[in-house]
Amino acid sequence: MPKDNGIGASPKRREDVRFLTGAGNYTDDINVHGQAHVHFLRADVAHATINSIDTSAAEAMPGVVKIFTGADFAEVGGIPCGWGVTDRHGNPQQEPRHPIIAHDTIRHVGEIVAAVVADTLEQARDAAEAIELDLGDKPAVVNMGAALADGSPKVHEDLTSNLCYDWVFGNPDDDAVQAAFDSAAHVTTLELVNNRLVANPMEPRVAIGDYSRATDEHTLYTTSQNPHVIRLLMCAFVLGLPEHKVRVIAPDVGGGFGSKIFHYAEEAFCTFAAKACGRAVKWTSTRAEAFISDAHGRDHVTKIELALDADNNFTALRTNTMANMGAYLSTFSTSVPSYLHGTLMAGNYKTPIVQVNVKTVFTNTVPVDAYRGAGRPEATYQLERVIDKAARELGADPVALRRQNFITEFPYETPVALTYDTGDYVATMDKLEQVADVAGFAARRAESEKNGKLRGFGVNCYIEACGIAPSNIVGMLGARAGLYDAATVRVNATGSISVMVGAHSHGQGHETSFPQVVADMIGIDESMVDIVHGDTGRVPFGMGTYGSRSIAVCGSAMVRATEKIIAKAKKIAAHLMEASDADIELKDGQFTVAGTDKSVAWGDVCLTAYVPHNYPLEELEPGLEETAFYDPANFTYPAGAYACEVEVDPDTGKVSIERFAAADDFGNIINPMIVDGQVHGGLGQGIGQALLENAAYDEDGQLLSASFMDYAMPRADDVPFYQVDHSCQTPCTHNPLGVKGCGEAGAIGSPPAVVNAVIDALQSGGKNVAHIDMPLSPARVWAAMNG
């Protein structure tokens, strides 16, 4: 019988009541008394010098409060990059200034050139049209290969080139790696593109800056996944404000997928402008602005080579990747193609030699940063595609080739710096073959062929590293932030509990799942527990939600804080029952003295803590509130195997996904329903990347897919009903809940399965197609079939 409460139960998401009935409180729902509105004049060319900006006519327009240009921000800092990567020669990455408003030079379409603050948004827009810009054309740098060529125009004149860093990871000995390839029985090579994506959360970004002259305090309301990170970066690096005078509130946030991790210019602008204007300043992004101002994702071009011996064992892997940074370094941009990508290149396999080479490149495009999976999908895609290609070249079964090379003993030290603590890749593959009904595929293919369709089956494995940590190690690797998290458990006098967490829920369902843990530990009903998140004024300093870290890192902090609560409560209970606290047991919300029938209820202990009449005051402080900071000992390593079945219409190239099965090992699971939902959402985005989504630029640096008319988002009828199984569970060995994280798995694990399936379908139809770059649009599939 499934549990109806606590860890392992699937209560419906309590936050959905307000989301589904229009009672949510999103940032745009917030209006501050007397607020003005800002409209950003954004660059419509990719690269230009700003010879002059004449705002005089605009300033005289009705309702205009103040107009800001780059000159107004010359004295404040630029947007910082949160990770400094050291290149193969020991040199730091090239790190250009990232201004709040373009100063002297425009470097991408969408960059802010001027900001008009006015009484109404329409007045601000009217005035922006009256700003006269005198621009000097500069050639746009768009293609990464061309950007790295000698003599290329530079995105940043003050840097030596368009190369941000040239990085090597794994085995840096070129000769040793080459020797492994020279002695291989077979080498498979694949060149591929990991397509640039726009995150497109349902809620566009919003920022409201407010300032109190009375208290000299700033409040920033913003659509953020990590309000404390925003406060730290904005205060310490950009505006030079004391943190205790700045409160950052991220209320209900309608999806982020990574794009709301980063500190954006608009946040610093609204904070700065509120004080400068003496009024709150509000900005709500339009969807059109989002396409050209939210950080994009992916955009890697890779050559990958896999060496195998005569028995089909993987002997070496080498990759050469160019990764697009865009025009400036967004907050975690440089970590994505390096430490979040190179460390995953071993995948689920015991390849002894791995060398990862990455060049990151500046171009006149929107900055690129983490998007659901962040580096790990790029690694998984390359690896799982080249393995599939190798299997075809060798005439091997793709599943058998993978099984043969699986890591089977744990802990396992990879050649790319990680230690996988636990996993069972054979078990997830066994489960996948069962869930995907591999046995029935031949019959399904025959049925498709009868209808004139080509049917293909594709499989891939993935490993993910979640909850990036520990802080001291990632600090050595270049992280400029800690990666712990924090929770404060505040027990009220009548026994209900508020848990203030550093994680931020913007679709993950924390408000439902986190209370399940605390309630389970104490043995009370989860309705007695609420979490508080998204407000630096109310929660301890936490690092927010991204990288599938929330339950593994913040959840662990919450467990530690709850353990402190329980330990203290036992002392109080021991006092009440005149026993030793070592003899107190807590079960189902009752404290009992072991071996006796003496007991005292949770609520009585809580009341005693706050009304300490009968209380050991000389030994114990009153009250029941504890905080814990938790810094994990290691990453967690969710892993799994995915299978996709497609039909291809040979007349049109249209791909339809007929079946998709996922077998994941997430370790222990708090709320299976929420985990299903996370996987479903990730699969939708992975399938979107594989078949539909493409942020394409022309050679002038104009985004061709700058609206939903040309940027294809996955819709309900683009995806099948999924078969999702997470019954394979090897608990994480180093966190108290044994959890691993599940937020990104679907997006990491699905693109190669889709592409592998399409290639299988085409080859079954006699088409000699070895690879098609994503998205596998009908036009691209047809062109490949008829190429």
Place this chain on the structure above:
Amino acid sequence: MYEFEFEKPSTVTEAVAALADEDAQALGGGQTLIPTLKQRLAMPSKLVSLSGIAQLKELSGNGGMLTIGGAVTHAEVAAAAAVSYPALADLASHIGDPAVRNRGTIGGSLANNDPAACYPAAALGSGATIVTNAREITADDYFRGLFETALEEGEIITAVRFPVPEKANYQKFLQPASRFALVGVFAAKYAAGVRVAVTGASEEGVFRWHEAEAALDASFAPDALDGLSVDAGGMIGDLHGSKEYRAHLVGVMTKRAVAAAG
């Protein structure tokens, strides 16, 4: 959007008078115009809504002719023509999304003449007559290229008359993002001959594929089209498909339309 005046007349005569103002613009269902205004890509001095004119909301069938008022929505056509002209009803039922179908009008679609819209294919493929406040225009004379039509300034589509064919079908291959027609083909068989109209594909907008019509006149069957193809030269090539791909799809979709028409 910029500021504009708004009028909602109740007769065609009043609407024509209101549209006489410089930079006045007729407003049908607003499914294209309103987003355009929101992006400040148009600056009409006045919007003249046609949705209050009862005459434009009429829909009638009579002796093999279906007459649809200019302000009839796609959803209304989908419901009302289901028996009298099922191919047209089916086309209307797959335009855009529910909001578009319940607000967008046939007159608005034909006046806009988006090169990837569905209705131009139906009108041209049916040899329809575009009836305006001033005259009647045959579909063959009406469509003049991308977003270009024979309409004069201030001229209002009051109705569209569709001769009902013996059999017909519309096949739309979706552009993956917008779900407009990447290529859409309307094939209709009349006693006087077969008509094949193609939308989405050509740089000149909706067009008739005369070679296919001739072949289908001889034999209204998919294999009558074997060996026929349109010239890729005049096709649209963009992010979603090359000229060659669109030319290929014209052949595929035409065969499918003929097969489905029965």
